[in-house]
Structures are given as structure tokens and as C-alpha cells.
Amino acid sequence: MASKPSIPKGTRDFSPAEVAKRQYIIQIIKDNFEKFGFQPIETPSFENSETLMGKYGEEGDRLIFKILNSGDYLAKANAAHLESKDSTKLTASISEKALRYDLTVPFARYVVQHQNDIEFPFKRYQIQPVWRADRPQKGRFREFFQCDADVVGSKSLWQEVELVQLYDTVFTTLGLEGVTVKINNRKILSGIAEVIGASDKLIDFTVALDKLDKIGEDGVKKEMIEKGIAEEAIAKVQPLFNFTGSISEKIEKLSQLLSASEEGIKGVEELRFICDKVMNLGLSSAILDLDVTLARGLNYYTGAIFEVAPPKGVAMGSIGGGGRYDDLTGIFGLKNMSGVGISFGLDRIYLVVEELNLFPETVTATSKxxxxxxxxxxxxxxxxxxxxxxxxxxxxxxxxxxxxxxxxxxxxxxxxxxxxxxxxxxxxxxxxxxxxxxxxxxxxxxxxxxxxxxxx
Known part of the structure; x- marks a missing residue:
């Protein structure tokens, strides 16, 4: 008897009704991208491995889906690595391509490859699927769509101000009122690491700090100690675990905490500019919050960092995120090309809109x-x-x-x-x-x- 057909874990089939709802969300995002002046591009679903590997940190590299070389892929495999069963080193000789992990690194590659044809500053949006070898759970899939908007070729902080407004406009249009746009700055995290004498452990420090809402204060401290950060250093950042007050009050506290760090103070001033302009221009329904523990575990953010949380009462992870990357294209040979971008998590947004029953009755895939x-x-x-x-x-x-x-x-x-x-x-x-x-x-x-x- 033939076995019942199935699909891989972390992937999904979509019914006509589900596709209609997804397209409703995509259309709202797309319309607002274009309203803000962004232009569409598309890139291949897979890239050369060297384009992707090493761009997301050690954790990210493990989650990249590698594609085996065509034909007898073991024929060109490194014999020593094959004999020693060293899968990490062996992969490089049997897999030259990989499915894209996100849309940002392929975009950086696109900018470098087509730099002579692009008018800068270049505002692009991209809505395509990405793949991650993650453990599937609610709201986390191995294949999912990202909806990205990025600007390259400008260091102006007005871009960050506009991206917060873009988040606010899209989620307000979807009826998702009360989302929280969390903001931080990588320079502040660097400044904190410098002040506590752990600059050489910056990545370990930020990766652990980013998990505060998942594993709690004790879990973060335990991971920091395991990564070699001294207990005395951790004690100095104790105030960060309960950092409260208004945005302006938090900025003043950071100014005092980071007074001895030039890098940290620069980050504080950047945050002050962005938050001040956003608050004075006003938001329709989103809430802006300075979250000093926000440290998205990616290697390429150098300035502002964003993450969007769903309305209170909805048990779901982030539904958007992004940040400033001053040197991303530098890894592909194009220096001094600053960029900033954000992403909308389509699949999680769908689940939140569905849970809150916000899809209009007119959203349907059926005939009249x-x-x-x-x-x-x-x-x-x-x-x-x-x-x-x-x-x-x-x-x-x-x-x-x-x-x-x-x-x-x-x-x-x-x-x-x-x-x-x-x-x-x-x-x-x-x-x-x-x-x-x-x-x-x-x-x-x-x-x-x-x-x-x-x-x-």
C-alpha cells in the first residue's frame, strides 16, 4: 500500500481562502512600500554559498539550507574531511550553493553587482520566500515569506524616522493597532560592552542579551558566564535588566551610563534624534519603545535596530525587524555604502490578523x-x-x-x-x-x- 503523501516539517500548503488572505496582507504592504517611494526587485531563491556563509554569525550559518552539488558530489569531496567525518569542513567541498536565509544579504550582493546601473540613494522593496533550517513551532517555519524595504546610499537618520512611520502605516491599515516598535542602537551595545570591559565579547554579550524575553534574567546571566564574561562585568549591567521610564528618561539614563564611551554616546545621540522626530511627528496607532536589551543576533547591524511586537495579549514573537548596516556591502567589495532596512514577517502577521479576526469579509478567493x-x-x-x-x-x-x-x-x-x-x-x-x-x-x-x- 502506498504511503500517504506529506510535506516537510516547517512548510505548508495554502488553500484558496488562505492565499486570498495572504495576498490581502501583501497588497497592503506593497501599496505602502510604493507610497513611501520604494521600488521592487527580485533575486534568485538560491545563492552561491560564499555569498551567504559568515554573514549571520555562527548561529545563522547553522540554519542555512545547503544544496548538494549536482551529479556525483562526493567525487570532488575533500578526502581528509570525508574520512574524519568533519561535516562542517566537508560541506564546503560538496555544496557550492545554498537557499537564501534572508533578503538583506542577497540585496547587498545585488547592489554591488549592479552598482553602475543603480541611482543612489536606492530605495528597494522585495517580497519573496526565504528558508531556515530552524526547529518548527507556532509562528516559526522553515519556509516563509519576507517583505523587506531598504535604503542604501544615505547615512541620513531621516530614513530611520520614515521606516518607523512605514511600520505604523502598514499595521494601522491592517487594523493591527497597538503594535510596539522597539528600537535600540548597536553603538549603545558596543558602548556597554566597552564600559564593562568586555569589548572582545561583544557578539557573545549581545546574542545573550537579545534572549532576555525568552530565557529571563538568570538565563541570560548564565549564558554570559558560559561565554567567558566575568561576573563583575555582568553586575555592572544589572540596571539594564529592569530599564524603565519614558523614552526621554531612558535616553538620559543611557547618557550617564555610557559617559565614558565615545561610541556609546554617539549611539545615544542617534537614538535621541530618531525618537524625538518620530514622537513629534506622531504615530497613528503604533507605540515606540526604547528597548536597551534589543540586540538582534546578526553581525551586520551597526546603528539603529528595530523589532516589532504584536499588540498586547497576542502570544506571538516579533512580526517585524531590521536596522542600520553601514558596512554590509563592504564584504562584497563596495565600501562606504550605508544602508538601513526593515522586514515584515508575513506569516506571523497572518496568524495575528487571523487570531484578532481582522480580515474583512470581502477578502475571498471565490466568485461572486x-x-x-x-x-x-x-x-x-x-x-x-x-x-x-x-x-x-x-x-x-x-x-x-x-x-x-x-x-x-x-x-x-x-x-x-x-x-x-x-x-x-x-x-x-x-x-x-x-x-x-x-x-x-x-x-x-x-x-x-x-x-x-x-x-x-
């Missing part, structure tokens, strides 16, 4: 009306009306077979199609149509214009 098929002569009469209705932007269809009426009406019911259009001998003689509301059961005889207006 089904024309009943009585035979070829009647079907031809129906198709003339269908052609004109479709030209008017109305979703309608003809049942393809001259089947029993009960079967055709049952099909409309199962598809949640709200109207049936009957076009038989009587209707053809009078050049009319019988429009039946499948919810109320009401049936009316109408001419074409009335039919069109009723279905619009």
Missing part, C-alpha cells in the same frame, strides 16, 4: 456568482454575459458541465459563492437573467445592467 449550465445553447447565452461582467471587474464563472441542478447549486454552496444566475429558455426569450441569492433564497428576474449592478 455561478451561472447554471442548462446545455450548450444556454451556456453560450450565459458566456456572453460572463464576458461583459468580467470586463467590468466582476468575478463570475459558468459551471462547466450540464449536470443536475442540485449538484450545481451544491457546488456553489460549498464554494461559498453568494449568487447563482439562471439563464434558461425563458430568460433567453426575454433577454433577462434570474438572479438567486443563495443566502436568503430570494430570486429576481433582471436585465443585464441590473445584474451587473447587483453583483458589483
Amino acid at each position: 456568482a455561478l451561472f447554471i449550465n442548462y446545455g450548450d445553447k444556454e451556456a453560450f447565452y450565459a458566456m456572453k454575459a460572463i464576458k461583459d461582467l468580467r470586463a467590468a471587474g466582476i468575478k463570475v464563472e459558468l459551471y462547466p458541465d450540464n449536470a443536475k441542478l442540485a449538484k450545481q447549486f451544491q457546488h456553489a454552496d460549498r464554494r461559498h459563492i453568494p449568487f447563482a444566475v439562471i439563464a434558461g429558455d425563458k430568460e433567453m426569450e426575454s433577454n433577462t437573467y434570474s438572479l438567486k441569492n443563495l443566502v436568503t433564497g430570494e430570486q429576481l428576474s433582471v436585465d443585464f445592467e441590473t445584474l451587473k449592478n447587483s453583483l458589483s
Whole structure:
């Protein structure tokens, strides 16, 4: 007996109704990207391994899906690595390509490769799937879409101000009021590490600090100690674990804490500019919060860092994030190209909008009306009306077979199609149509214009 077909863990099939809802979210994001001046690009689903590896830190590298070389991939494998079963070193000789982990690094590669054709500052958006060899759980998938907006070629902090506004505009349009846009600055984290004498442990320090909301204060301290950060140094950052107050109060506290760090003070001033401008311009429904423990575990952020949390009461991880990367293109040979960008987590946003029942009833993948098929002569009469209705932007269809009426009406019911259009001998003689509301059961005889207006 054949085994039941299945899909890999962390991936999903989408029904017509689910696709319609996803496209609704994507369209809102896309419309606002373009409203803010961003232009679309696309890049391949897989890149050369050397493009991706080493760009996301040790944890990120482990989550990159590697693609085995075509043909007899072991023929060119390093014999010593094969013999020693060193999978990390062996991978380089049997896998030259990998599925993209995010859209930011491929974008950096795109900018360097096409730099002579790009007008800077370049504002681009990209909506495509990415893949991560992560452990699947609620809201975390191995294949998922990212919706990114980035600006390269400008160091202006007004870009960060606009990106906060973009988050606010998109989530307000979706009806997701009360999301929290968390902001921090990598320079502040560097300054803290410098002040406590742990500059050489910056990555270990920030990766651990970023997990505060997941593993708690004790868990973070334990991980820092395991990474070789002294207990005396950890004691100096104790205030960070309970950092409260308004944004302006937090900025003043940071100014005092980092007074001995030039790098740290620069980060404080950048945050002060961004937060001051955002708060004075105002937000529609989002909440801006300075979260000094926010330390997204990526190697390339150098300035502002963003993360978006769903409205309170929704048990879900971040639904967006991003930051400033002053030297990302430098790894591909293009120096002094500053950039900043944000990402929307489509799949998690979908789950939140669904949980809060915020999808409009009009979001549907179904037709507005089904024309009943009585035979070829009647079907031809129906198709003339269908052609004109479709030209008017109305979703309608003809049942393809001259089947029993009960079967055709049952099909409309199962598809949640709200109207049936009957076009038989009587209707053809009078050049009319019988429009039946499948919810109320009401049936009316109408001419074409009335039919069109009723279905619009």
C-alpha cells in the first residue's frame, strides 16, 4: 500500500481562502512600500554559498539550507574531511550553493553587482520566500515569506524616522493597532560592552542579551558566564535588566551610563534624534519603545535596530525587524555604502490578523456568482454575459458541465459563492437573467445592467 503523501516539517500548503488572505496582507504592504517611494526587485531563491556563509554569525550559518552539488558530489569531496567525518569542513567541498536565509544579504550582493546601473540613494522593496533550517513551532517555519524595504546610499537618520512611520502605516491599515516598535542602537551595545570591559565579547554579550524575553534574567546571566564574561562585568549591567521610564528618561539614563564611551554616546545621540522626530511627528496607532536589551543576533547591524511586537495579549514573537548596516556591502567589495532596512514577517502577521479576526469579509478567493449550465445553447447565452461582467471587474464563472441542478447549486454552496444566475429558455426569450441569492433564497428576474449592478 502506498504511503500517504506529506510535506516537510516547517512548510505548508495554502488553500484558496488562505492565499486570498495572504495576498490581502501583501497588497497592503506593497501599496505602502510604493507610497513611501520604494521600488521592487527580485533575486534568485538560491545563492552561491560564499555569498551567504559568515554573514549571520555562527548561529545563522547553522540554519542555512545547503544544496548538494549536482551529479556525483562526493567525487570532488575533500578526502581528509570525508574520512574524519568533519561535516562542517566537508560541506564546503560538496555544496557550492545554498537557499537564501534572508533578503538583506542577497540585496547587498545585488547592489554591488549592479552598482553602475543603480541611482543612489536606492530605495528597494522585495517580497519573496526565504528558508531556515530552524526547529518548527507556532509562528516559526522553515519556509516563509519576507517583505523587506531598504535604503542604501544615505547615512541620513531621516530614513530611520520614515521606516518607523512605514511600520505604523502598514499595521494601522491592517487594523493591527497597538503594535510596539522597539528600537535600540548597536553603538549603545558596543558602548556597554566597552564600559564593562568586555569589548572582545561583544557578539557573545549581545546574542545573550537579545534572549532576555525568552530565557529571563538568570538565563541570560548564565549564558554570559558560559561565554567567558566575568561576573563583575555582568553586575555592572544589572540596571539594564529592569530599564524603565519614558523614552526621554531612558535616553538620559543611557547618557550617564555610557559617559565614558565615545561610541556609546554617539549611539545615544542617534537614538535621541530618531525618537524625538518620530514622537513629534506622531504615530497613528503604533507605540515606540526604547528597548536597551534589543540586540538582534546578526553581525551586520551597526546603528539603529528595530523589532516589532504584536499588540498586547497576542502570544506571538516579533512580526517585524531590521536596522542600520553601514558596512554590509563592504564584504562584497563596495565600501562606504550605508544602508538601513526593515522586514515584515508575513506569516506571523497572518496568524495575528487571523487570531484578532481582522480580515474583512470581502477578502475571498471565490466568485461572486455561478451561472447554471442548462446545455450548450444556454451556456453560450450565459458566456456572453460572463464576458461583459468580467470586463467590468466582476468575478463570475459558468459551471462547466450540464449536470443536475442540485449538484450545481451544491457546488456553489460549498464554494461559498453568494449568487447563482439562471439563464434558461425563458430568460433567453426575454433577454433577462434570474438572479438567486443563495443566502436568503430570494430570486429576481433582471436585465443585464441590473445584474451587473447587483453583483458589483
